[in-house]
Amino acid sequence: MDHRMSEEQELIVETVRRFVADEIVPLEADLDPDAGALHPADHARLVDKTKEMGFYGLDIPKEFGGPGIDVTTRALMAIEMSQHRGGLYNPCYGTFGGAGLAQLYEATDEQKQKYLYPTLKGEKTGCFALTEPSGGSDPARAIQTRGIQDGDEWVLNGSKLYISGADKADFALVFARTSDDPGRNGVTAFIVDTDSPGFHVRRVVHTLRSTHYATELQFEELRVPASNILGELNRGFAIANDRLSRQRIPYAAGCIGVAVVAQKMAIEWAKSRESFGGLLAEKQAVQWMIVDNEIDIRHATFLVLDAAQRADRGERFRTEAAMAKLIASEGAGRVVDRAMQIHGGVGMTKDLPLERWYRELRIRRVGEGPSEVQRLIMAREILGGSFK
């Protein structure tokens, strides 16, 4: 495996690195340590800049007007884009644009006009409503939200938990049980306008994350036109699996970016802080922590790039993407933890970004499928056959 960057990739990475250092980090100095957004004027100015750079909407596939960037380059950029205080959940505060929910690319033309294209232009936002109080690891079996057909409409009743951004979303992708099948063949995906009567955002669910809070939803006699079914009836889980696995790769890469900055900070601190008559960097215990950090970062980077390159070559990469997500989220958590230890007291404070990364990285081991579920995905493929 050759993980050296091409000249073009080096140029792109360097450009993003400079953007983070020159544009994002200085603005964060004036924001609250838990801030989740730039001032609107700064945001607009930086969006103009990324558009000028030709980097805006970089996740949008070529056939939908995006730059058609490959997964490997996207992963390399994601490693750079998260290298600031708010970077894990707000890489560059969204100034590179977004691509919307992966499933929308499988929508009908009419649905694309109404939901996908406005999302790509930044005019609408959507949220993804899968998890329920009954469990998110195995949603196919856990989903209890029920959809009953009534003429040209479906009536949804039920609730969802931990749904990010639902309070601000214009539409939600809601998964509901629409047949008596107790598993994945009984679930349908609906695109639901959030201003429909019966769609309620009941509360904010407070978590370790400073921004993009989760919410609890309730659906009461919520009517959805049958034309808003995404994909096929009772096949809600079959939509966009490939695109979703692809998304797991930049998700993992974002964790690495945070670990890289934490490691830089730990090295700098160890080389300047004195204790017991010498620098921390001279103490073997500290050296080992820094070495262990490096191993975690390189291990995760190797796996992320491996998964990305397989995806770009058109090979199967489901196991590799799950492995990358698992190792990057767990490894980055350890790196930040060690960096905090090396910093001592100041590592625990809001004067440094480490405490925010520590909290937010913890979520990464559960969000988008817990580590155990990633192992399950890998085990199914490795063991195969009757062990699926």
Next chain:
Amino acid sequence: MAAIDLDKPMVDLSAEAIAALPAQLGVYEVADAAGVVVHIGYAGGCEPFGLRTALMRELDSGAVQFRHEITHGYMTRWHELLMAHVARTGSLPAFNTADAHRIGTLSP
């Protein structure tokens, strides 16, 4: 809305009352004499003495009462309080109108 609203009783907004607060991170509401909430704010990581520093600034705001909640999750709690206020009263407090772009819709 008990769990969502900051529904403990208001106390007089005075330098003495503020000085007695712990210097912690958190959220607060300040109100006029009629009990109308005029500002929902937070004491974030930049405040040298947390709620004390943030509430001291409110002494010039014309508000006469306040209530507070200590929380490390001040940012998400602040958003929640703003949305709950809009859900209950139909609009943001007078001194929060500039925050309209930050919040979504809650129907508790």
